Amino acid sequence: MSSRLAGKVIAVTGGESGIGRAIALRCVGEGASVMVAGIQDDRLAAVVKESKGPGRLAATRCDVTRKDQVDAMIDHTVRSFGRLDAAVANAGAFNDATAFVDYTLEEWNRVVGVNLTGVFLTLQAAARVLLKQGGGGSLIATGSSTALRPNPMHVPYVASKGGVHLLMRALAIELAPHRIRVNTIVPGLTETPAATRNPGYIEQGLKIIPMGEIVQPEEIAAIVAFALSDEVPHMTGTLLKIDSGRTSA
Numbered sequence: 067m068s069s070r071l072a073g074k075v076i077a078v079t080g081g082e083s084g085i086g087r088a089i090a091l092r093c094v095g096e097g098a099s100v101m102v103a104g105i106q107d108d109r110l111a112a113v114v115k116e117s118k119g120p121g122r123l124a125a126t127r128c129d130v131t132r133k134d135q136v137d138a139m140i141d142h143t144v145r146s147f148g149r150l151d152a153a154v155a156n157a158g159a160f161n162d163a164t165a166f167v168d169y170t171l172e173e174w175n176r177v178v179g180v181n182l183t184g185v186f187l188t189l190q191a192a193a194r195v196l197l198k199q200g201g202g203g204s205l206i207a208t209g210s211s212t213a214l215r216p217n218p219m220h221v222p223y224v225a226s227k228g229g230v231h232l233l234m235r236a237l238a239i240e241l242a243p244h245r246i247r248v249n250t251i252v253p254g255l256t257e258t259p260a261a262t263r264n265p266g267y268i269e270q271g272l273k274i275i276p277m278g279e280i281v282q283p284e285e286i287a288a289i290v291a292f293a294l295s296d297e298v299p300h301m302t303g304t305l306l307k308i309d310s311g312r313t314s315a
Contacts, residue, residue, distance in 0.1 A: 069120060070295040072097030075147040077140060079130050079188055080157030082109035084258030085208060087116075088283035089154055089290050095119035096291050101143040103128035104157070122147070130157045130184030140191040152204040152294050153192035155185040160260050163219035174222045181226035185233065193241065201244035204294050207234055211254040211309040231305070238303030247302040249293050254309025256281040276311035 076093050080086040081102030090102040090113060099122040104110050110125040117123040124146055128139040144150050159180035161173060185207045196203040210227035217224060231250055238248035255261065255271040257280050262268065272278055286308050292298065293306060307313060 069097040070297065071291060072120065074098045074151040074294065075101075075143065075149050076152045076154065076294065077101045077103065077143045077150065077188075077192065078154045078156060079103045079128065079139075079184070080208075081125075082106045082113060084260065085253060085256060085283045085286050086154070086156040087113050088287035089156065090123060091117060091119075092284070092287035092291050093294070094121035094123045096295075097121045098151075098294075099147040100124070101126060101139065101146060103130075103139045105129055130155075130188055131179040133187050136184075136187040137191050140188075140195060144195060149199060150192060150195045150203070152206070153188055154290060154294075155188040155205070155207040157184050157188075158208060158260075159223075161220060161222050165219065166221050169221060177222035178226045178229075181223065182229040182233070185230050189237065193237075193246065196246050197244060201246060203245075204247045204249070205234075205237065205241070206249050206251060206290060206293060209234070209250040209252045209305070211252055211307070211312045214252065214305075214313040215315075235303055242302060247293075247299075249302060249304045249306060251286055251290060251293075252305050252307040252309060252313070253286055254281050254307075254312040256283060256286065258283060274312065274315065275309075276315050279310050281308050281310060 076098050078090045081090045082104035090100050093100050094117050097120045102125045114125050126142050128135045159177045161177050189205045207230050209230045212224045213227040213231045234250040
């Protein structure tokens with residue numbers, strides 16, 4: 067593994083499992099100092115124990131729907147490692163398949179609160195630090211292939227991820243003069259706890275995927291590490307799709 071992230075400080079939300087965990091471990095392996103944030107203390111501790119490589123990893127509890135906790139997490143990152151170079155807004159919430167007319171306002175607010183408001187709060191707090199430091203750095207959010215090719219019966223999730231995609235496009239334009247790069251990762255069906263805990267979900271999803279194969283979190287982590295590196299200084303406003311062809315069909 068390369069050391070292309072050596073010296074960089076990165077905050078990753080939703081880092082206790084799945085895609086966030088893979089991103090945190092990959093970044094540490096490539097030399098970064100990483101603050102991994104989440105709401106499951108035992109899993110956060112497990113990620114810290116798993117961490118290997120030249121970088122450093124610390125963990126902190128953070129509910130991304132709470133502005134005070136998000137601000138504290140970013141402040142804690144800066145205090146722990148001396149600066150901030152990037153934030154990956156990855157924390158996500160899912161919903162069971164439900165007819166549109168049957169969704170409750172509580173369920174809508176829960177999913178949108180994590181997936182869209184949580185991204186807003188995380189990247190706003192991070193951007194304030196990057197601007198205070200003089201600009202430069204990267205902001206990444208986890209979008210979804212469903213924002214490009216929607217699934218029926220999952221309206222809160224699809225709508226929230228669509229909002230993330232447009233939020234990131236707008237941010238890329240606004241922050242470009244400050245040399246802050248803003249990119250969106252777009253996973254397809256990925257082997258995460260959220261996918262595997264639902265019997266038949268993966269098998270059904272693979273039917274509309276041209277490659278017929280599920281994405282691994284480590285693949286997504288690899289492209290995130292590349293996007294956070296200095297190898298692509300002018301890549302911004304980009305959708306980084308890793309979806310086995312799902313959105314091309």
